[in-house]
Amino acid sequence: xxxxxxxxxxxxxxxxxxxxxxxxxxxxxxxxxxxxxxxxxxxxxxxxxxxxxxxxxxxxxxxxxxxxxxxxxxxxxxxxxxxxxxxxxxxxxxxxxxxxxxxxxxxxxxxxxxxxxxxxxxxxxxxxxxxxxxxxxxxxxxxxxxxxxxxxxxxxxxxxxxxxxxxxxxxxxxxxxxxxxxxxxxxxxxxxxxxxxxxxxxxxxxxxxxxxxxxxxxxxxxxxxxxxxxxxxxxxxxxxxxxxxxxxxxxxxxxxxxxxxxxxxxxxxxxxxxxxxxxxxx
Amino acid sequence: xxxxxxxxxxxxxxxxxxxxxxxxxxxxxxxxxxxxxxxxxxxxxxxxxxxxxxxxxxxxxxxxxxxxxxxxxxxxxxxxxxxxxxxxxxxxxxxxxxxxxxxxxxxxxxxxxxxxxxxxxxxxxxxxxxxxxxxxxxxxxxxxxxxxxxxxxxxxxxxxxxxxxxxxxxxxxxxxxxxxxxxxxxxxxxxxxxxxxxxxxxxxxxxxxxxxxxxxxxxxxxxxxxxxxxxxxxxxxxxxxxxxxxxxxxxxxxxxxxxxxxxxxxxxxxxxxxxxxxxxxxxxxxxxxxxxxxxxxxxxxxxxxxxxxxxxxxxxxxxxxxxxxxxxxxxxxxxxxxxxx
Numbered sequence: 086x087x088x089x090x091x092x093x094x095x096x097x098x099x100x101x102x103x104x105x106x107x108x109x110x111x112x113x114x115x116x117x118x119x120x121x122x123x124x125x126x127x128x129x130x131x132x133x134x135x136x137x138x139x140x141x142x143x144x145x146x147x148x149x150x151x152x153x154x155x156x157x158x159x160x161x162x163x164x165x166x167x168x169x170x171x172x173x174x175x176x177x178x179x180x181x182x183x184x185x186x187x188x189x190x191x192x193x194x195x196x197x198x199x200x201x202x203x204x205x206x207x208x209x210x211x212x213x214x215x216x217x218x219x220x221x222x223x224x225x226x227x228x229x230x231x232x233x234x235x236x237x238x239x240x241x242x243x244x245x246x247x248x249x250x251x252x253x254x255x256x257x258x259x260x261x262x263x264x265x266x267x268x269x270x271x272x273x274x275x276x277x278x279x280x281x282x283x284x285x286x287x288x289x290x291x292x293x294x295x296x297x298x299x300x301x302x303x304x305x306x307x308x309x310x311x312x313x314x315x316x317x318x319x320x321x322x323x324x325x326x327x328x329x330x331x332x333x334x335x336x337x338x339x340x341x342x343x344x345x346x347x348x349x350x351x352x353x354x355x356x357x358x359x360x361x362x363x364x365x366x367x
Numbered sequence: 368x369x370x371x372x373x374x375x376x377x378x379x380x381x382x383x384x385x386x387x388x389x390x391x392x393x394x395x396x397x398x399x400x401x402x403x404x405x406x407x408x409x410x411x412x413x414x415x416x417x418x419x420x421x422x423x424x425x426x427x428x429x430x431x432x433x434x435x436x437x438x439x440x441x442x443x444x445x446x447x448x449x450x451x452x453x454x455x456x457x458x459x460x461x462x463x464x465x466x467x468x469x470x471x472x473x474x475x476x477x478x479x480x481x482x483x484x485x486x487x488x489x490x491x492x493x494x495x496x497x498x499x500x501x502x503x504x505x506x507x508x509x510x511x512x513x514x515x516x517x518x519x520x521x522x523x524x525x526x527x528x529x530x531x532x533x534x535x536x537x538x539x540x541x542x543x544x545x546x547x548x549x550x551x552x553x554x555x556x557x558x559x560x561x562x563x564x565x566x567x568x569x570x571x572x573x574x575x576x577x578x579x580x581x582x583x584x585x586x587x588x589x590x591x592x593x594x595x596x597x598x599x600x601x602x603x604x605x606x607x608x609x610x611x612x613x614x615x616x617x618x619x620x621x622x623x624x625x626x627x628x629x630x631x632x633x634x635x636x637x638x639x640x641x642x643x644x645x646x647x648x649x650x651x652x653x654x655x656x657x658x659x660x661x662x663x664x665x666x667x668x669x670x671x672x673x674x675x676x677x678x679x680x681x682x683x684x685x686x687x688x689x690x691x692x693x694x695x696x697x698x699x700x701x702x703x704x705x706x707x708x
Contacts, residue, residue: 318597320682
């Protein structure tokens with residue numbers, strides 16, 4: 086039995102027995118090549134589930150939408166499960182209301198190429214799950230091209246980095262797709278939407294684009310699981326993963342660990358430890 | 368107006384000349400495909416892609432339209448008038464989008480002076496589609512890969528030559544000196560149209576939708592459909608016909624501007640009242656609004672479906688939502704309701 090068939094079978098069983106009210110997974114791909122998220126509430130609907138890892142979405146995002154409906158099963162790759170972990174750590178979800186169907190991920194393919202987030206993925210397999218469907222995936226060697234580009238970025242002067250950052254973010258149309266697809270970006274009112282007082286201007290300009298992206302990056306520090314959903318969602322192709330990787334690297338080097346890999350450890354920036362590096366405070 | 372024939376060389380000369388005289392915009396290559404930019408020379412234009420990532424609506428309805436300006440002493444300063452501009456390489460679907468915007472914003476008794484002024488100063492040179500993307504469905508909503516609606520001049524590529532179809536006086540003036548096209552050129556263009564149209568299979572019965580949608584306002588269907596939607600504004604910002612705006616005042620270094628900026632009905636903030644009440648408080652009502660608006664409200668308001676089938680909302684949707692499927696589901700759901708009665 087192939088993995089998709091096994092997934093469908095388990096989804097059917099869970100729904101038939103009433104163990105869950107819904108199974109969230111990936112459906113067959115649409116014309117844009119993206120597999121839309123599938124919400125199965127009946128065993129018949131579960132027939133369209135696929136265990137393909139081509140769903141560009143982080144499925145944890147949808148758990149927030151249905152968290153008041155009861156127990157929900159979710160198909161989770163490594164990154165989905167890491168986001169779930171962050172949401173559990175932040176008390177946004179209840180573990181007993183989740184049934185995690187883990188799958189090993191071979192990476193999301195976009196336009197014939199592995200998504201840049203997946204090209205350097207260190208955690209293709211879920212670290213928390215209720216059951217694994219199929220075999221775990223092997224951790225692939227990171228794409229040397231991405232590592233090389235990151236190393237080059239590090240060599241740039243602050244002025245050059247600022248210039249490149251400006252050129253990249255100037256193209257942002259502020260559709261907020263990056264924010265909306267991010268499971269760990271769940272504030273009821275985002276600072277950009279605050280209107281009394283208004284914190285960020287609404288015209289299209291670099292300064293406000295910068296404010297949005299830099300504050301978002303800082304809010305995500307230690308919480309971003311580098312799933313790349315925002316990068317794939319951007320309709321104008323802004324290289325958001327470059328910033329995410331950089332922020333994650335800083336967190337890793339200073340505080341240790343990757344976001345969402347250890348349920349018992351709260352996200353790095355939510356705790357203070359006496360031995361935290363703080364040489365920048367003088 | 369007579370069809371003319373223009374060679375590639377003549378076209379390049381025309382564009383080079385226009386670039387000297389006015390602001391000339393065309394699709395240019397960038398890392399994600401092609402985008403609209405001002406060009407100085409004809410060879411900077413790139414027509415290799417089926418369409419640009421962003422639509423051309425900004426030429427008549429810019430993302431940020433300055434309505435008023437104040438100097439640091441608080442005296443009003445007249446905003447600059449819009450520039451004379453020529454847009455080359457616009458596809459028929461996007462031209463129809465502009466036709467919609469102009470129609471919507473220049474109605475009897477409620478004409479928008481900004482959109483009208485920009486359209487008057489703009490010359491639109493369209494280039495017909497020679498191929499399609501799987502997401503194209505202009506035919507399904509009344510358009511065509513060789514449609515000329517909204518354009519001043521339509522060009523149809525026929526190898527080394529192009530068939531030029533003037534649509535307005537403005538377009539006619541650009542090609543008045545060129546030789547008339549022969550019957551064989553018209554036939555070749557017609558064959559090309561048939562070939563490209565054959566690639567687009569989908570049809571949407573927009574008239575039927577118009578009848579169905581008012582009765583579907585309260586169906587639970589929207590809740591189901593909207594579950595996938597993440598409520599970002601990618602579809603609306605990339606839509607050639609989405610026309611909503613917000614007005615905002617900004618002060619930078621003592622200079623205040625009042626701007627009209629694009630807004631999106633997919634954002635909660637869009638419909639939130641000053642009291643805090645939000646009539647479209649949940650994602651489903653915002654999702655419904657987008658579909659209702661495209662296929663029902665704007666038909667009532669401006670006599671035109673506000674979807675031109677460019678497929679950008681399908682391409683840009685991070686959740687993989689396909690408006691054709693949504694429309695299909697909506698149509699079928701009502702059929703079921705009818706049968707049940």
